[in-house]
Amino acid sequence: MIAIEELVKQYGGFTAVDGVSLDVKPGEIHGFLGPNGAGKTTTLRMIAGLLQPTSGRVVVNGHDLAREPEAAKTSLGFIPDRPFIYEKLTAGEFLTFHGGLYGIDGDGISDRVHEMLDLFELRRWENELIESFSHGMKQRLVMSAAFLHRPRAVCVDEPMVGLDPRGARLIKDVFRRMSERGVAILMSTHTLEVAQEMCHRVSIILRGRIIATGTVDEVRRMAGDGDDELTSVFLRLTGGSGLQEIDEIV
């Protein structure tokens, strides 16, 4: 459903993403893990059509993003880490506009907007300006926009940041339900517990390259210990905890 092949992104002499390939199947929740600056967000932004790859190919729902950008984007929902929302629109207006961007209009849009506002527990604030929303409410609004057009694949960058436990639980439930309905979800996250709990498969990226891919168990085995928590495995694969240095400094 989301397939990327040998994706490369260079900024001048610096290679941010270096030959990344991934395949996220329908119904799969795929965790995209890596330390800060590893190339996760850059990869997701290339899949969403916001950044032009230096080379490589992105295919969403069978549509090549470079050749059929509109068809590919129609199948995709993107939830960025720092989303843009029109602060002076109400939640209802924002979702109506968002639906229009994906070709949903007429009578259907109003019902669909209400469905999404109900699902993400925002119906009470339908006619309030977004500028008055808390961070968590904005996050939920962006998610409702991403799912509004019934995408076949979803790319989400750090979905749990700033959410309270209730909000986080809601998002996890929505992702699971979407996955059961065959939606492919590629999720970048730093919260390894979330990845361990939700993802069917994970990929770990380091300095622009995928260094491990598989189920959580497979990745554990790659790291050499089948019983560790994902956090320990992640630290081992990406370069240690640095605790010794911390002790020396403190």
Add this chain to the structure above:
Amino acid sequence: MTQAFPFLLLPHLWSSRNRARRRKKGDVLRASIFGSVGVVVCGALFAGAYWLTTKLAGYEEFGDYLLRLGLSWLFLTFLAFLAFSGVVTALSTFFLADDLRLLMGAPVSAGRLFMARFTRTVGQASWMVIFFMAPILVAVGVASCAQPGFYLTAALAVVPFVVIPVAIGAGMTLLLVNVLPARRARDLLMLTSLLFAAAIVLTLRFIQPERLMRVENLPDVTDFFATLQSPITPLLPSFWAGEVLFAGLQGGSDLLHGAALWTTALAFTVVLAAADRRWHFAGYSRSQESPKARVTSLRIVDAVAHALPLSTVRRQLLVKDVKVFLRDVSQWLQLLPLFALVLLYLYNFRALDLERIPYMSGVIKNVYALVNLGMAGFVVATVAVRFVFPAVSAEGSAFWLVRTSPVSMRDFLWSKFWTGLVPMVLFTEILTISANEFMGVAPFLKVVAAVAVIFMTFAMVGLAVGLGARYPRFGADPNQVAGSYGGVAFMIMAVLYILVMIVLVGWPSAMWLFSRVRSYPLSASREAMMAVSFLLAAGLSVATWLVSMRSGVRALDEMNR
């Protein structure tokens, strides 16, 4: 169903509607002030254009000739502005606007996105030109007793006229964003602003408007206009628009030049759309990449700060403020147009040949010292509202650092004051002294102006810092902060203060001036009144400065409670 491109403009319309419905404190005041200023400007333009057109109408064919040239010249004046405005606006609308992050990820065709962005670019880049042009054209029509068709012709000519230069500007932006190795879009803005500032100065030097002031040249105005004509003039859209309007004024129509305007506008739009389809995504992609930013270490700032007798806290606040300001190109860049205008101001007065009116030159020169004082005051107010007033707000989301550290709000705010004051005093003193020097103002008035400007700068910087602390808008863009309720309140108070200062300084200066011109000595009582007036001016300035600062400190302290 895919919606037509105007759909993409809806959020802006909805946002404006919501903003109008849910007004904030000061919105009505701000709207009425700006609205009144707009009405006054429109009225003045209408009156001026009406007067000029009726005067020209008295010259029969010669008047027609001048009117025809004048219309062409009017459009020519706006042509360069529109192209420059197109470059800057397109940079924002096509490449830097925040909502592109949403729109570029949505299945919006390149053509629809282009049309929506281009419409927005044309609107944003040209509204000011249309605002200035409309009352002039209406006045020309009314004064010439034009038929209703003239106004329709004017509307039909102005639309393609603004599209052409904006399309050229947008094309230049598209090219530059894709070609320049340094992808930082602000550098591009700096480049274009510098070019524009230089172009203004060069254009004015080239035109030499001071020649019109020479008595022997006055009857020969046609020569002046003729110098503006060149072999390429008939190829410019400004000429076509002028011709179309002139034909409309005569009750006829100029289909050839009208067609030239529309076909060129459409052709430029089509070519730009094709170029946009080919290069926009690459340019957009480049413009949002975050490469290693060029960091200038600005060691000299550290060195200067260490040489000053400051506490560690004040030194660090000073270093931080100066470095943040200097590294943010978009901030200090906004000073360039102001500097260009000041240069023109000085140049124009330097170029005035007042010796040709001998019986007036002495008085005019010295009155100019007072005009210059007012001008310096307005420059200080303008710079202060944009750079000093937002100083507290500019701390933004980092203000917690100051609030949680053992720094008193008094120290913090006074640091902001001195940081704003020093460059401002230097700038206004240089401006005032050099302008008075150019004009050969009497030494007494030179000293009065130089001292008064110091007092005025203290007062207005204090007022800006104090009100900025009373009405902060953390996290807002500095331009928005300047236009906020507090910013407008500052401008009103600053203007009132300047007017009072001009009276308090101007009245005793005028007494002294007339005693000199009429060669009679000043009586002791008059000298005493002069001294009182000067003291009142100084007292008002000191009070404005200190009361504002105290009020600002109190507001910040209350924020912590």
